[in-house]
Amino acid sequence: MGSSTALKELQRDLEVQANVLSKLQKEISKNHQVRKQYTIQLGENELVLKELDLLKEDANVYKLIGPVLVKQDLAEANANVRKRIEYISAELKRLDGSLQDLEDQQNSKKSAVMKIQQKIQTLQAGKAKS
């Protein structure tokens, strides 16, 4: 009965690894979502910056804070948008890094799961023969 306990152990192992794998996949899709949002924001901010750059020195710029429009200095607005772009770019880079990391982990887990499945198959084939 040695092979049957080994089989059970392998199946348990497979379940554990598959769980880890699905968790990783969930994290990857979350990463994708967050990244998408940041990319949209980055595009919007870049468009705003382009508009601000086109303005004359004495143009009136307002910022919507809650329900009120507050008049803002052009230079200040410009600096704000630039800072935001910087922050979002840095955040995107960080997300890229962690995505790479997660994908590497996913690939190694995938091959681990495949190996276990193969082991189970050979065990079952051996049992069927005997």
Place this chain on the structure above:
Amino acid sequence: MAMRASEMEKLNVEQLKALKEQSEMEVNVLQDSLSKIKTAVTRLDIASNALLDLSLRPQGKKMLVPLTASLYVSGTLEDADRVLVDVGTGYFIEKTTAEGKDYCDRKISLLKSNYDELMEVASKRKITGDEAGAILQAKLRQSTATT
């Protein structure tokens, strides 16, 4: 990801299926973006027309201002030459009507060029997906014929 038909011939059935599904998914996403761009263009068109309309009215003109879709209050047109443009992320810029119109037109042309670019990508993806589907069908037929 663009793949030639000759390369697709070498793929097995599973890979072809995956490729076809992937292409179809991408086409769907692109189509979604295309329709979003279209609505944005329409909105800018409306804004541009409203500006044009506004510039034609004399100062002090009586008008009805909509508070809701069915409630209006009377008002007079104080200053038709200066408008506030929402440029996104909470920033508003004061512009003259002409500048505002120019802004709308610039945005529209930017969106149109984006639209054309996306259209091209989408049609390429669609072709890839269709080719993968055709080769997949051929392979499936072949495998049923031999068995």
